[in-house]
Amino acid sequence: MQYTKTSENPIVITIKKMPISLGQFLKFADLVQDGVEAKIVILQGEVKVNDSIETRRGRKLYPKDTVVFRDKTMLLVTGTCP
Numbered sequence: 001m002q003y004t005k006t007s008e009n010p011i012v013i014t015i016k017k018m019p020i021s022l023g024q025f026l027k028f029a030d031l032v033q034d035g036v037e038a039k040i041v042i043l044q045g046e047v048k049v050n051d052s053i054e055t056r057r058g059r060k061l062y063p064k065d066t067v068v069f070r071d072k073t074m075l076l077v078t079g080t081c082p
Contacts, residue, residue, distance in 0.1 A: 010066060010073040018078045019060035022049065022067070025076075031069055046070070 013029055020028065023038040026047070032038045038057060045053045048068040049061065061067065063078045 010075040012075050012077055014077050014079045016078070018076070019062050020076075021057065022047065022054060022059040022061060023057040025061055025067065026069065029074065031072070041069070 015025075015028070022042060023035055026032045026038040026041070027035065032041060041047060042057045043055055045055060046069060047054055049059060050066055051068075061076055063076055065076050067074045067076070
């Protein structure tokens with residue numbers, strides 16, 4: 001995983017293998033501690049994908065999707081991590 005802060009404020013996250021589920025992404029990005037916490041925050045409507053509240057933990061994320069959670073905006077890209 002690679003975090004890159006951009007001047008426009010989203011955090012760019014590079015993931016090798018896409019698609020990734022929303023629940024897996026939240027764990028991968030260390031935004032939640034485990035799958036149970038991911039399930040709870042998603043079901044409570046605390047996560048947005050591409051500017052829409054998402055309540056499906058299994059929602060597949062693809063390159064250029066944006067995820068907003070707890071005032072953090074993340075942009076997913078695919079590629080190899082250094």
